[in-house]
Amino acid sequence: METPGYDLTGLVIGSEGTFALVTEITVRLLRLPEDVRTLLAIYDSLEDATDSVVDITARGIIPAACEMLDGWTLRAVEAYVHAGFPLDSAAVLLIEVEGVRQAAEAQAAEISEVCLRHHAREVRRARDARERALLWKGRKEAFGAVGRVSPSYYVLDGVIPRTKLTPTLLRIEEIAKRYAFVIGNIFHAGDGNLHPLILFDHRDPDQFQRARAAGADIMQLCVEMGGTLTGEHGVGMEKNELMPLMFNETDLDLMRKVRAAFNPVGRLNPGKVLPLGKGCGETRLRPFPLSASGKA
Amino acid sequence: METPGYDLTGLVIGSEGTFALVTEITVRLLRLPEDVRTLLAIYDSLEDATDSVVDITARGIIPAACEMLDGWTLRAVEAYVHAGFPLDSAAVLLIEVEGVRQAAEAQAAEISEVCLRHHAREVRRARDARERALLWKGRKEAFGAVGRVSPSYYVLDGVIPRTKLTPTLLRIEEIAKRYAFVIGNIFHAGDGNLHPLILFDHRDPDQFQRARAAGADIMQLCVEMGGTLTGEHGVGMEKNELMPLMFNETDLDLMRKVRAAFNPVGRLNPGKVLPLGKGCGETRLRPFPLSASGKA
Numbered sequence: 274m275e276t277p278g279y280d281l282t283g284l285v286i287g288s289e290g291t292f293a294l295v296t297e298i299t300v301r302l303l304r305l306p307e308d309v310r311t312l313l314a315i316y317d318s319l320e321d322a323t324d325s326v327v328d329i330t331a332r333g334i335i336p337a338a339c340e341m342l343d344g345w346t347l348r349a350v351e352a353y354v355h356a357g358f359p360l361d362s363a364a365v366l367l368i369e370v371e372g373v374r375q376a377a378e379a380q381a382a383e384i385s386e387v388c389l390r391h392h393a394r395e396v397r398r399a400r401d402a403r404e405r406a407l408l409w410k411g412r413k414e415a416f417g418a419v420g421r422v423s424p425s426y427y428v429l430d431g432v433i434p435r436t437k438l439t440p441t442l443l444r445i446e447e448i449a450k451r452y453a454f455v456i457g458n459i460f461h462a463g464d465g466n467l468h469p470l471i472l473f474d475h476r477d478p479d480q481f482q483r484a485r486a487a488g489a490d491i492m493q494l495c496v497e498m499g500g501t502l503t504g505e506h507g508v509g510m511e512k513n514e515l516m517p518l519m520f521n522e523t524d525l526d527l528m529r530k531v532r533a534a535f536n537p538v539g540r541l542n543p544g545k546v547l548p549l550g551k552g553c554g555e556t557r558l559r560p561f562p563l564s565a566s567g568k569a
Numbered sequence: 570m571e572t573p574g575y576d577l578t579g580l581v582i583g584s585e586g587t588f589a590l591v592t593e594i595t596v597r598l599l600r601l602p603e604d605v606r607t608l609l610a611i612y613d614s615l616e617d618a619t620d621s622v623v624d625i626t627a628r629g630i631i632p633a634a635c636e637m638l639d640g641w642t643l644r645a646v647e648a649y650v651h652a653g654f655p656l657d658s659a660a661v662l663l664i665e666v667e668g669v670r671q672a673a674e675a676q677a678a679e680i681s682e683v684c685l686r687h688h689a690r691e692v693r694r695a696r697d698a699r700e701r702a703l704l705w706k707g708r709k710e711a712f713g714a715v716g717r718v719s720p721s722y723y724v725l726d727g728v729i730p731r732t733k734l735t736p737t738l739l740r741i742e743e744i745a746k747r748y749a750f751v752i753g754n755i756f757h758a759g760d761g762n763l764h765p766l767i768l769f770d771h772r773d774p775d776q777f778q779r780a781r782a783a784g785a786d787i788m789q790l791c792v793e794m795g796g797t798l799t800g801e802h803g804v805g806m807e808k809n810e811l812m813p814l815m816f817n818e819t820d821l822d823l824m825r826k827v828r829a830a831f832n833p834v835g836r837l838n839p840g841k842v843l844p845l846g847k848g849c850g851e852t853r854l855r856p857f858p859l860s861a862s863g864k865a
Contacts, residue, residue: 277798278812278842279824283579304629333600375671502573516574528575530830534823546574 284531289507290542292535306371309337310381311399313408314366314388315359319343322364323438325391326462329368330435332387334380338369339463340412343442346419346457346470347411353418356411362394366462367412415459416470423455423472427484430506431495435465441498445469445491452487466504467495493518508546516548580827585803586838588831602667605633606677607695609704610662610684611655615639618660619734621687622758625664626731628683630676634665635759636708639738642715642753642766643707649714652707658690662758663708711755712766719751719768723780726802727791731761740790741765748783762800763791789814804842812844 276282285292316322322341329336342350342365347358358365366388370380385396399405419426433441442458445467449456457470469491473484492502496518502508508516516525528547535541572578581588612618618637625632638646638661643654654661662684666676681692695701715722729737738754741763745752753766765787769780788798792814798804804812812821824843831837 276815277804277808278583278816278820279827280576280579280583281820281823281827283576284827287574287576333603373672373675375675376669379669379671508573512573519572520574524574524577527577527830531575531577531580531827534826534830 287507288532288535289509289546291532291546292541294541306337306373306377308374308377309369309371309405310377311405311408312366312368312381312384312388313358313397313399314368314385314393315362315395315397316364316366316391316393317362318392319364319442320439321392322366323442323462325366325388325393326438327436328387328391329384330463332383334370334383336368336380336384336463337371338367339461340367341365341458341460341462342367342412342415343458345455346415346459349422349457350411350415350418353421354411354414356407357397358411359394367408368463412459419457419470419472423474425473425475425484426457427471427473427488429467429469429471429488429491430503431467431469431492431500432502432504433465433467433495433498433500435462437498437500438462438465441467441494444494448487448490448494451490452483454484454487456487461504464504465500467491489515510544513544513546514548516546583803584828584831585805585842587828587842588837590837602633602669602673604670604673605665605667605701606673607701607704608662608664608677608680608684609654609693609695610664610681610689611658611691611693612660612662612687612689613658614688615660615738616735617688618662619738619758621662621684621689622734623732624683624687625680626759628679630666630679632664632676632680632759633667634663635757636663637661637754637756637758638663638708638711639754641751642711642755645718645753646707646711646714649717650707650710652703653693654707655690663704664759708755715753715766715768719770721769721771721780722753723767723769723784725763725765725767725784725787726799727763727765727788727796728800729761729763729791729794729796731758733794733796734758734761737763737790737794741787744783744786744790748779748786750780750783752783757800760800761796785811806840809840809842810844812842 285295314322314325316325326339326341329339342358344363347362347365348360350356351358351360368384370377370384372380381398385398388396399408416428445456445458455472457472458467459470460467471484471487473480475481492512492515496502502512502515502519520528525547532547581591610618610621612621622635622637625635638654640659643658643661644656646652647654647656664680666673666680668676677694681694684692695704712724741752741754745767748767751768753768754763755766756763767780767783769776771777788808788811791797798808798811798815816824821843828843
């Protein structure tokens with residue numbers, strides 16, 4: 274239920290702890306949907322997979338989940354999880370629809386048809402809860418799987434319009450070549466929320482610097498494509514200095530003033546969200562070193 | 570697409586013009602649903618109608634519209650619009666569901682069954698676009714219809730939890746008796762958004778004062794029931810002095826500070842939203858007289 278007056282709840286959400294300590298949250302529970310259908314579409318071409326996502330959403334179907342793993346990532350995952358991803362495929366889409374039984378079934382059928390029309394090699398359907406859990410295991414343990422094959426990885430979190438998925442992935446491939454890194458891609462394709470994974474060795478200072486530079490290039494690319502700097506993991510002290518890619522000084526000053534209404538002396542999460550060097554008693558904090566552990 | 574940083578868009582929405590002049594708005598268009606079903610359920614008891622609404626939403630069905638007219642209002646409307654509302658009924662529900670064809674049909678069937686179980690005298694279905702338009706005409710021209718039978722009316726806009734519909738309507742009936750007014754009820758039942766209509770004559774200063782007092786009592790009732798002061802029409806200068814029913818001085822001071830970040834000298838919509846008498850260069854403005862014209 275909306276309250277009258279200014280939307281302070283909405284404002285505090287996404288403020289990353291720079292406004293207040295939240296001590297109590299009331300949530301509304303929704304019923305579980307009556308039915309769910311889980312599909313795995315397997316592709317020989319990354320572009321066919323992204324085209325399928327664009328086509329599905331253009332038809333007004335909003336899947337509850339639409340996850341994509343590229344060839345490199347699905348091979349790392351398969352070696353660990355054994356979810357049945359074919360090792361010679363270029364991409365897989367894990368798609369889930371839910372709702373009233375007839376609607377879920379109708380949408381699943383339409384999604385299958387769209388994927389096959391975009392040259393999916395095969396579209397599998399989870400036949401029971403065990404098969405569904407196994408497909409999801411392949412997605413959920415992907416980050417752990419990548420951790421087995423690289424000393425460190427840098428997980429990015431950017432958003433682009435879904436219609437730009439294909440050109441963006443091609444540009445990320447160019448960035449990978451330029452910096453001589455493997456960059457795996459795993460993402461919430463249905464939301465245009467990318468999680469490129471830059472594989473590097475944090476013990477090598479040169480690699481460490483290059484990983485950061487490649488990450489900043491990918492973020493800049495997301496903004497150029499009409500997207501944003503973060504989909505779900507926030508700005509923090511990793512991307513606060515990139516905020517001017519999206520906001521001018523007037524915008525940022527307004528955000529500083531709003532923060533000052535809640536947090537005038539800068540005690541709450543100093544150095545987060547906004548670029549440093551302006552007001553609010555902030556002190557420059559050193560970013561934490563990147564580590565091999567990550568979760569998204 | 571969410572942007573990083575503080576949610577200024579969400580903050581400006583609902584600020585009732587006290588933060589900024591909005592010069593450009595970008596909206597996302599959604600596809601029309603594949604199908605729509607429009608139902609009219611007719612009741613001999615107001616309580617059966619409100620119980621039906623509670624039951625429908627408890628089943629996880631979220632109708633696209635769920636509008637209720639009480640007996641007094643539906644008679645005023647029928648005399649003007651001829652939508653086919655039976656003059657001896659105590660309430661009608663106008664319910665619309667939409668979505669994929671099979672889902673809309675399944676939900677419409679379940680809603681019919683629920684309404685009949687709660688003793689609906691009859692559940693009609695619009696068989697074509699013309700019948701659908703006629704049922705909606707009964708709802709959309711309701712305010713005009715009420716204007717034909719009273720010199721003035723005071724439209725309220727409050728929200729209550731749906732589960733409290735029945736006791737709230739009984740209490741509104743008590744308020745009507747206490748102030749010796751007819752109070753019609755028309756509302757977005759599915760959202761718990763009430764629009765009680767107090768019928769009065771603005772040319773009589775005593776009636777004018779009593780109408781305002783009855784309105785304030787109804788607002789206080791909504792808050793007591795766990796609801797809020799406005800569902801969709803805002804606080805403005807009608808209900809700003811009632812804001813302390815919902816917010817304490819700390820909350821209101823925080824809202825004043827947030828407003829000052831945008832509007833430090835109080836030029837934008839002075840006297841709106843927040844109670845007067847504090848900072849921001851506000852001057853006391855006389856409220857506009859209530860008039861017989863209204864729209865909700």
